[in-house]
Amino acid sequence: xxxxxxxxxxxGASIQLYAGELVGLLGPNGAGKTTMINAIAGRVRLDAGAxxxxxxxxxxxxxxxxxxxxxxELAIYPLLTARENxxxxxxxxxxxxxxxxxxxxxxxxxxxxxxxxREITKRFSGGMKRRLNIACGLVHKPSVVLLDEPTVGVDxxxxxxxxxxxxxxxxxxxxxxxxxxxxEEAERRCERIVIIDHGAIVASGALNDLVSSTLGAxxxxxxxxxxxxxxxxxxxxxxxxxxxxxxxxxQVHDVGADVGRFLAAVNGAHGEVVDVAxxxxxxxxxxxxxxxxxxxx
Amino acid sequence: MFGTLLRVAWxxxxxxxxxxxxxFVLPVIFFSIFAGVFGNQRGSATxxxxxxxxxxxxxxxxxxxxxxLEAEGALRVRTTRESEGRGGPLDRAGAEALVRDGDFPVAxxxxxxxxxxxxxxxxxxxxxxRVQLLADVSDPIAPQVVxxxxxxxxxxxxxxxxxxxxxxxxxxxSGPLTSEQRASVDQWVSSMRRNRAAGSSGSNxxxxxxxxxxxxxxxxxxxxxxxxxxxxxxxxxxxxxxFSCAGAGGTLLEEEESGTLGRLISxxxxxxxxxxxxxxxxxxxxxxxxxxxxTWGALVFGLPLLPHIPGFLVMSAFTAAAAAAFGLxxxxxxxxxxxxxxxxxxxxxxxxxxxxxxxxxxxxSETMQKFGLVTFNAWALDGYLKVFWRDSPLLDxxxxxxxxxxxxxxxLAAARMFARRWETV
Numbered sequence: 001x002x003x004x005x006x007x008x009x010x011x012g013a014s015i016q017l018y019a020g021e022l023v024g025l026l027g028p029n030g031a032g033k034t035t036m037i038n039a040i041a042g043r044v045r046l047d048a049g050a051x052x053x054x055x056x057x058x059x060x061x062x063x064x065x066x067x068x069x070x071x072x073e074l075a076i077y078p079l080l081t082a083r084e085n086x087x088x089x090x091x092x093x094x095x096x097x098x099x100x101x102x103x104x105x106x107x108x109x110x111x112x113x114x115x116x117x118r119e120i121t122k123r124f125s126g127g128m129k130r131r132l133n134i135a136c137g138l139v140h141k142p143s144v145v146l147l148d149e150p151t152v153g154v155d156x157x158x159x160x161x162x163x164x165x166x167x168x169x170x171x172x173x174x175x176x177x178x179x180x181x182x183x184e185e186a187e188r189r190c191e192r193i194v195i196i197d198h199g200a201i202v203a204s205g206a207l208n209d210l211v212s213s214t215l216g217a218x219x220x221x222x223x224x225x226x227x228x229x230x231x232x233x234x235x236x237x238x239x240x241x242x243x244x245x246x247x248x249x250x251q252v253h254d255v256g257a258d259v260g261r262f263l264a265a266v267n268g269a270h271g272e273v274v275d276v277a278x279x280x281x282x283x284x285x286x287x288x289x290x291x292x293x294x295x296x297x
Numbered sequence: 298m299f300g301t302l303l304r305v306a307w308x309x310x311x312x313x314x315x316x317x318x319x320x321f322v323l324p325v326i327f328f329s330i331f332a333g334v335f336g337n338q339r340g341s342a343t344x345x346x347x348x349x350x351x352x353x354x355x356x357x358x359x360x361x362x363x364x365x366l367e368a369e370g371a372l373r374v375r376t377t378r379e380s381e382g383r384g385g386p387l388d389r390a391g392a393e394a395l396v397r398d399g400d401f402p403v404a405x406x407x408x409x410x411x412x413x414x415x416x417x418x419x420x421x422x423x424x425x426x427r428v429q430l431l432a433d434v435s436d437p438i439a440p441q442v443v444x445x446x447x448x449x450x451x452x453x454x455x456x457x458x459x460x461x462x463x464x465x466x467x468x469x470x471s472g473p474l475t476s477e478q479r480a481s482v483d484q485w486v487s488s489m490r491r492n493r494a495a496g497s498s499g500s501n502x503x504x505x506x507x508x509x510x511x512x513x514x515x516x517x518x519x520x521x522x523x524x525x526x527x528x529x530x531x532x533x534x535x536x537x538x539x540f541s542c543a544g545a546g547g548t549l550l551e552e553e554e555s556g557t558l559g560r561l562i563s564x565x566x567x568x569x570x571x572x573x574x575x576x577x578x579x580x581x582x583x584x585x586x587x588x589x590x591x592t593w594g595a596l597v598f599g600l601p602l603l604p605h606i607p608g609f610l611v612m613s614a615f616t617a618a619a620a621a622a623f624g625l626x627x628x629x630x631x632x633x634x635x636x637x638x639x640x641x642x643x644x645x646x647x648x649x650x651x652x653x654x655x656x657x658x659x660x661x662s663e664t665m666q667k668f669g670l671v672t673f674n675a676w677a678l679d680g681y682l683k684v685f686w687r688d689s690p691l692l693d694x695x696x697x698x699x700x701x702x703x704x705x706x707x708x709l710a711a712a713r714m715f716a717r718r719w720e721t722v
Binding site for chain 2 (some may be wrong): 041042043063064069071072073074075076077079080084088089091092093094120136137
């Protein structure tokens, strides 16, 4: 639990993490994602509740060498080279000697920055800085990694590269929690999704489980028409037509029965169907259903 | 851990050319300006009081007076309309114009008949010509100095004239001298005239009349005005040290903004380690800054650094340590770089003015001197003055060192307290 004045930032939110798991922590702006991350990292003085890491209850101020935190800001020194940044943070986290050199070399290789190791980071692109930012949080070989929006502001190629890096970590048994607003990324990459809103967990589980528990087994049926449906034509019950009057969507629960019935209704309304698409509910659908469409802070 | 923090700070610093210039070049430039303006003035015309002299009498006596004034080391005498002897003799109207225009603070007018009357004592009567001092009274010093020196040279410039006038007064009240007495007096007067003509002139010449006085420099025998250079080196040095330390402390705010501070706090360093590392680095840079400035002063302006190395090192170490801690206090109090800039400018300039960095404390009123002791600058400057001006032994620095140590501890404690807002929220 954590309150800042009148705002309840964390209202009983609780999260568990298992070895080698990649968990996406999602939520609207101001939902409590960063507060949660900071609480696990020991940067928040909780009003109630505790953080347990490998069976050890952590007090505020306890060092957490098993934990690696990658902040949303690019927390690297612009006038130091990539190698110098990694070495500095490695030493500060207790890595020394030959082990430090090995870890720095690994981090440079893993983040694909080996060729630019001796260049000051002020000259790096946004994607390179992001990769180095992540690498600096991992140089001390943590078992648990918290990443706050690791792909913000980077191009698709860099984003892809970052997720390849995270996949390699998972393969080594590292547990990862990341926050992101890119729902399609979370849908594709994360084993488990945790949705937080107003400081409380509103959903947690694999995507299929979230869909069935939130939206049920319904599918979205989309019909594309060759010509706009006449204004006086009767739209089939339960269907939504767009402004161009050429796209009709509807939720269907029994694909075999409902699709045919729907097509017949459109033909009867003199609609010329040129394309049919059936899609399952997405994470975005679940997210909007759980958190609403209103704009947040 | 401290090694890593120092290495990171040093690498960031040496790759930041602007920071390097502000730390080492700017203070040297400022110090050079002050040293050039106020220091090393031996033989320079700018320190002497300029005085215009109008000799309306042109007698042997008035010429002797003018010559004696020109020989005074504290005066820069002009007797012509233009400088360097050009433009013909100066008249009263011209002298008055020089004073009114602010070119000269005082002018002396030796009236016609001065040499003839030569009255030094007794009833001069209203008819006797009087020397006039045309003065700019907004300068409280120059007219008084010139008046004093004029009275002095009236005794020393032509002693035979004074002796002759004195004997005339004696004869008036006691009766005429005998022929033998007259002969002795004439011999004595001739002797005085010969001695004067032989060139025993100048402000240090043994006077024929008046107390024999020797001016002995007990503070800096043989070093002349280099003590003034030392004062400005210390004053400017401490002021810029404070600015540099405040700026360096501001890297905490940059690190907070970039997120690197969060990384450092989460590491083995923790907030205490981060602050200690920063303090150590800033103090070392501060010492280096002072060393560069004083070395420059020694090489270019003759500042007597070498004989005072131990005292300089002691004062610089403790001054830099306290200034570094003070810089951290300012940084941890501020929320943004802009706030830090505004706060540090006001606080440091106020402290520097009260503490003697801009104007010597020993020239301030007693109340202001006491008030200045609340500032960091006052204690640091007093220590440097003890080293460079009074040649005090190292042990005599204990009050200043003790206060600076106390300030260091207090500032570090305050900075640690203010920095807690970054640790956990």
